[in-house]
Amino acid sequence: MLLPLFFGLLIFAVYPSAYVLALSFTKSTLGQPFKSWVGWGNYRWLVAGADEIFTQSLLRAALFSLGVALVELWLGLWLALRLVSLRRGGRLVRSIMLLPLMTPPILVGVAWKLLLAPGGGLVNGKLLAWGLIDVPISFLGTQPWAMLSIMVADTWQWTPFVAILAYAALRQVPDDVIEAARLDGANQRAIFWQILLPLTAPLLLAIFVLRLIMAFKTFDLLYILTFGGPGDSTDMAGFSIWRMALRDFDVGTAAAETVLFAVCVSIVILPFLWLHRRVEERTL
Amino acid sequence: MTQQIEYRAGSSLSRRTLLAAAAAGAGALSLSPLLRSGAFAGQELNLTIIQPHAIAGEVLKKLFLEQAGVTLNFTVIPYDQVHSQATLDVQSGANHYDVHDYWYTSIGALVDDKVVVDVTDLIERDKDKVRPDDFIKSIYDAYTLVNGRRWGLPYDGDSHVLFFNTEILRRHGLEAPATWDAYYQAVKTITEKEKSEGIYGTALLGFKVPVIIVSSYANRLAGFGGKFLKDGQPDLVSEESVAAADELVRVAPYALPTPSETAFDQALPAFLSGKIAFLEFWTDLGVRAQDPNNSKIVDKWDVTQLPVGGGNKHPVAALDAGFGWAISAGSKKKDLAWEFVRWATSNQIGLKLLTTYNSGIDPTRNSTLNAAEYKSFAPKVQRAAAAAFGSALVWPTVPQAPKLLETLTEQLALILAGQIKPKAGLEAAQRTWERLLV
Numbered sequence: 001m002l003l004p005l006f007f008g009l010l011i012f013a014v015y016p017s018a019y020v021l022a023l024s025f026t027k028s029t030l031g032q033p034f035k036s037w038v039g040w041g042n043y044r045w046l047v048a049g050a051d052e053i054f055t056q057s058l059l060r061a062a063l064f065s066l067g068v069a070l071v072e073l074w075l076g077l078w079l080a081l082r083l084v085s086l087r088r089g090g091r092l093v094r095s096i097m098l099l100p101l102m103t104p105p106i107l108v109g110v111a112w113k114l115l116l117a118p119g120g121g122l123v124n125g126k127l128l129a130w131g132l133i134d135v136p137i138s139f140l141g142t143q144p145w146a147m148l149s150i151m152v153a154d155t156w157q158w159t160p161f162v163a164i165l166a167y168a169a170l171r172q173v174p175d176d177v178i179e180a181a182r183l184d185g186a187n188q189r190a191i192f193w194q195i196l197l198p199l200t201a202p203l204l205l206a207i208f209v210l211r212l213i214m215a216f217k218t219f220d221l222l223y224i225l226t227f228g229g230p231g232d233s234t235d236m237a238g239f240s241i242w243r244m245a246l247r248d249f250d251v252g253t254a255a256a257e258t259v260l261f262a263v264c265v266s267i268v269i270l271p272f273l274w275l276h277r278r279v280e281e282r283t284l
Numbered sequence: 285m286t287q288q289i290e291y292r293a294g295s296s297l298s299r300r301t302l303l304a305a306a307a308a309g310a311g312a313l314s315l316s317p318l319l320r321s322g323a324f325a326g327q328e329l330n331l332t333i334i335q336p337h338a339i340a341g342e343v344l345k346k347l348f349l350e351q352a353g354v355t356l357n358f359t360v361i362p363y364d365q366v367h368s369q370a371t372l373d374v375q376s377g378a379n380h381y382d383v384h385d386y387w388y389t390s391i392g393a394l395v396d397d398k399v400v401v402d403v404t405d406l407i408e409r410d411k412d413k414v415r416p417d418d419f420i421k422s423i424y425d426a427y428t429l430v431n432g433r434r435w436g437l438p439y440d441g442d443s444h445v446l447f448f449n450t451e452i453l454r455r456h457g458l459e460a461p462a463t464w465d466a467y468y469q470a471v472k473t474i475t476e477k478e479k480s481e482g483i484y485g486t487a488l489l490g491f492k493v494p495v496i497i498v499s500s501y502a503n504r505l506a507g508f509g510g511k512f513l514k515d516g517q518p519d520l521v522s523e524e525s526v527a528a529a530d531e532l533v534r535v536a537p538y539a540l541p542t543p544s545e546t547a548f549d550q551a552l553p554a555f556l557s558g559k560i561a562f563l564e565f566w567t568d569l570g571v572r573a574q575d576p577n578n579s580k581i582v583d584k585w586d587v588t589q590l591p592v593g594g595g596n597k598h599p600v601a602a603l604d605a606g607f608g609w610a611i612s613a614g615s616k617k618k619d620l621a622w623e624f625v626r627w628a629t630s631n632q633i634g635l636k637l638l639t640t641y642n643s644g645i646d647p648t649r650n651s652t653l654n655a656a657e658y659k660s661f662a663p664k665v666q667r668a669a670a671a672a673f674g675s676a677l678v679w680p681t682v683p684q685a686p687k688l689l690e691t692l693t694e695q696l697a698l699i700l701a702g703q704i705k706p707k708a709g710l711e712a713a714q715r716t717w718e719r720l721l722v
Contacts, residue, residue, distance in 0.1 A: 030371045031397025053694070118541045119482070119550075141542030143701075229492040230544035231701030232694060246368050248687040249393065 023255035030249040042256035053232065054240055054257055058264045061236040064147070065215035065268070068154045073208050075155065076162030081192070083167050094167070097160040105157070109224025112153040116140055116225075143233045146226050150234055153221050158214070162207055169203035170196060202280040209272050216265050237261045315351055316413060316623055324620045325353030331383040331624075332370060334363040334607065336644040337440065340637050344628055347636070352627075354620065363387065363605075364493055367394070367686065370612065374399045379614030382621045386436060387495070388427040388606045389679045389689065395430045396683035400610040404434045406622050414626055418649045422601075422676035427608045427648075430681070436610030437629040439637075441648035443601040443676065444503050444564045444590060445668040447573070451584045452483065452561040460586065464507055464531050464593035467562065468538075474561045475538040486562040487551035488536055490543030492697040494689040495605055498679070501696050502602035503564050504528035506677035509596030512688075513680055518717035520692070520710045527594050529699055529706035536700060544701055556581060564590065566605065567646045567672075570665030575641055587668040601672035603679060638662075647673075684720045691716045 024043070027036045046054045079097070083090060100108070115122045118136040127133045139145045173196055181191050197204075219238045222228060228235035228243070241261065245254035318324070333341045341358040348356050359381070361369050370384040375397070386394060394400045407414050416424065420441060427438040446467075448460055456474055461467040471485025478484070489496045505512070508531075510524030519525065536543045540554055555563040556572065556579045563569070570587055573579045589599035609628055611621040627633060634652045637645040639661045647653035647669060659666045680688050695709040704712070 029393075029397060030368060031375045031393075031399055033375075118545075136541060138542035138545060141545040227492045229697050229701065230542075231698040231703040233701065233703070243690065247364070248690045249368070249371070250687055 020255045020258050023252055024259050025256075026252045028250075028252035028255070030246070030251055033251060035252075038252065042253045043260070046253065046256055046260060053235075054237070054260070056232070057235045057240040058237050058261065060147075060234070061216055061218075061238065061261075062264065062268050064151065064218065064236060065212050068151050068158070068215050069208055069212040071151070071155055072159045072162045072211055073166075073204065075159045076207075077166045077204065079159065079163035080166035080170055081196075083163070084170050094164065097163060099160075100157045101160045103157070105220035106224060108153060108157050109221050112149070112156075112221075113140065113225055116149055140226050141230050143230060146230055146234050150218075150221050150225055153225065154215065154218060157221075158211065162211055165207045166200075166204060169200040169207070172203070173199050199283065202276060202283055205272065205276040205279055209269055209276065212269060212272065213265065216261075216268075237264070315627060316410070319352040319354075319623050319627065322353055324623065327617065327620060328355045328357055329382045329617060329620060329624055330357045330380055331359070331385065332361050332366055332381055333358045333385045334366050334387075335360055336363060337385065337607070339640065340440075340643040340645050343637060343640055343643065344633070347633065348624065348627070352623075354624070356624070361385075363495065370394065371397055371399050374612060374614040377614075379612070379616070381612050382615035382617050383624055384610050384612055385607055386610050388438070388603070388608055389681055389685045391427065391435055391608070391610075392430050392681045392683040392685055394610065395435050398613055400435050401613055401615075401618060402433050402435060403437070403611065403622065403625070406626075407434055407437075410626060413630070415631070415649075415651075418631065418651050420648060420650055420653065420673050422603065422673055422678070423606065423648055426603055426676075426678040426681060427606060436608040437625055438606070438608045438648040439629045439634070440605075440607040440644070441646045441673070442566050442603065442605035442607070443646070443669070443672045444499060444604050445567055445587050445601075445665075445672055446590050447555065447563045447565055447569055447585055447587050449555070449558060449561050449581060449584060450586050451558070451581075452478075460588040461591050464504060464591045467591050468531070468535050471535055471538045471562060482559060484538070484540045484554075484560050486535065486539050487546055487554050487560045488532070488539035488543040489546055489548075489551055489564070490532075490536070490697070490700045491545065491547035492693060493547070494693045496547055497693055497696045497700070498689055499602065499604035500564065501528060501532055501692075502604055502677060502679065503590050504531045504593065506600040506602040507591050507596065508593045509600065511677065513682075516682075516721070518714050518721065520714040520717065521707070524594060524596075525710055526707050529696070529710055531593065532696070533699060533702075533706055544697065558584070567662075567665045567669045568644055570662050570668075571641060574662070578642075585664075587664050589668060589671050598675065599671070600675045600677055602677040682721070687720055688717055691720075 023033065025037060025039060026034050027038050028034055083093060086093060116139040118124055118138045123139070124136040128136065137145060139149045177195060178191055181195055217238050218236065219242065222234060222236060222239045226234045228239050241254050241257045244250050244257055338360050341360070345356045345358065348354055366385055366387065367390040370381065370386065373379060373381050384400065407416055414437070419438060423438050423441045428434045428436050452474060453459065456477065458470045458473070461470050474483065474485035489500050491497060505525060505528040508524040508527045510522055510528055511519050513519060540546060540550065540560055551563060554560045558581050573585050574582055576582050590601065592599055609625045611618055611625060615621050629648070631649055631651045634647070634649055635655055635657055637643045638647060638652055638658050647658070652658060653670055653673070692713050695713040698704040699706050699709040
């Protein structure tokens with residue numbers, strides 16, 4: 001029974017991981033993988049010798065992911081609470097809410113690039129028309145606007161995903177518990193903080209961790225909106241790895257970056273996995 | 285003619301005769317006797333081609349089918365992915381492609397990774413057809429020579445020239461600048477006076493991609509008389525190199541907002557709609573600028589060589605972009621592939637592409653550069669191009685070139701964004717280049 005699972009894991013998890021790990025200790029190009037053994041050379045270069053370019057991109061990815069995951073969790077939860085309280089049209093609203101999620105990521109990037117363009121973009125047009133600015137803002141060409149713009153576009157696209165999952169989590173709470181609380185005189189605020197949130201905390205934390213891991217891998221928005229610029233201020237780990245492998249053609253260093261990236265993601269999500277386990281135990 | 289061939293498809297001898305007649309009738313002087321005989325008729329060739337050359341591909345496909353009876357299957361690829369596509373095709377064993385469109389700076393890497401075929405002996409054998417002496421000297425070696433051997437033939441000879449809007453300059457009593465300092469003063473004047481109308485002195489192409497931002501830098505480096513490499517070693521911290529980067533930073537505040545975001549899709553519409561006075565661009569922009577379907581500045585523009593700076597008094601063109609055809613090492617039709625490469629880079633086909641609107645092709649041969657047809661098709665551009673190719677700055681073509689250019693792109697982007705001073709950025713690039721070229 002376990003044999004298919006074993007072979008599946010071997011082919012789709014163990015082999016690729018071992019291949020990447022082995023590559024990371026070699027000098028490899030796109031045309032000549034495993035060209036020569038360099039030991040820890042690639043790692044030493046990334047951590048100590050490359051003017052901190054990759055370590056900074058890891059830090060940016062971590063801050064970006066934590067930021068968007070937190071914002072999307074709260075926004076998504078707020079939307080889910082509105083959905084739960086809807087008496088009519090809930091299904092229609094849920095369908096409309098999913099539209100950003102159904103849009104191909106590349107199109108999301110293109111749409112936001114057009115919206116944020118200094119010349120002819122809708123956002124600058126409105127800000128100028130309302131007299132809030134005198135000259136167009138280069139949202140994608142200056143900091144901190146560039147990183148904020150990517151976060152806004154990401155939030156626009158993924159908040160509905162979080163909202164739908166949070167809605168499902170809220171619907172799991174038995175109605176009679178909430179009814180009993182209302183009969184005891186609890187207002188909406190008290191119901192949320194003392195009943196809904198504690199009961200749905202494990203699920204919400206799971207959604208947060210899921211979104212956090214997904215955010216770490218953000219590539220398409222970056223590629224379209226800023227290409228890592230201005231300068232390297234929006235260059236995040238996933239983009240950096242792609243560039244190293246498919247533009248520098250330094251596959252060995254890209255493999256080392258991948259390993260370091262996986263370590264970084266693990267370090268960031270571990271505390272939240274621990275927290276999830278604790279909260280789950282307390283809820284049960 | 286095509287219908288007759290289809291009707292008699294069953295008879296290979298008749299088909300060959302028809303094709304031979306068609307080729308002769310079409311004036312296909314560039315066809316070899318082998319192609320003319322119809323030996324390859326009915327076969328197919330798979331090629332990669334960059335997006336900007338898609339129209340050129342359509343022209344080649346039609347002509348090669350008419351003249352040689354061979355179908356060309358082009359896969360259009362973004363120009364910054366054509367190297368990785370070629371390498372992966374051979375390295376993976378797929379070997380789908382027979383001929384690759386390659387950016388000349390990647391020729392060293394393609395040779396090192398054994399992606400392309402040595403054509404030195406073929407060039408020598410077919411010397412009378414290839415006419416290697418006719419290739420523009422500055423282009424021929426840069427695009428094809430690695431370790432003393434030839435690995436492809438040039439078909440798009442790119443260099444930047446300085447386009448300017450004559451109406452805007454006239455309004456301000458300005459002339460085409462001969463130096464980078466005069467250029468800066470002109471750009472500053474125009475922007476300060478007309479920014480409120482949405483008109484700027486220039487669009488500075490600073491998007492974080494080698495062929496864009498490094499071209500902007502290379503134009504200045506060439507003007508100041510600098511080089512990327514000197515005797516095979518990095519030369520990025522010379523006086524000329526730093527001056528070139530300083531020049532880039534100096535003009536940025538007066539350029540179309542925002543240089544870091546400005547790529548072709550921002551700069552071209554701005555120039556063709558009369559919103560900017562200057563644009564450093566490839567010579568084929570001149571053809572587009574005269575096309576009333578694409579341009580609002582027909583007859584309101586002119587072109588000159590790129591300015592000079594510092595101690596350098598003679599204009600030098602930077603060989604920005606530039607493409608050739610190479611035979612894939614994985615091709616099973618290397619003979620036919622060579623016939624195509626030789627035909628597509630011939631004088632006749634080159635002239636056909638040069639005089640086709642939006643083909644994206646620029647001269648690679650002296651005969652096409654100075655041809656009467658090209659002179660009458662694009663007189664202003666021909667004059668500037670003829671002057672440009674006399675002396676040229678070649679980008680690195682060593683096997684490490686892709687990584688060298690990405691590193692330099694990174695530092696130039698940091699410099700343009702104001703995150704690092706020009707000298708510090710170039711020093712960082714120099715350190716990385718030294719490590720890579722060890």
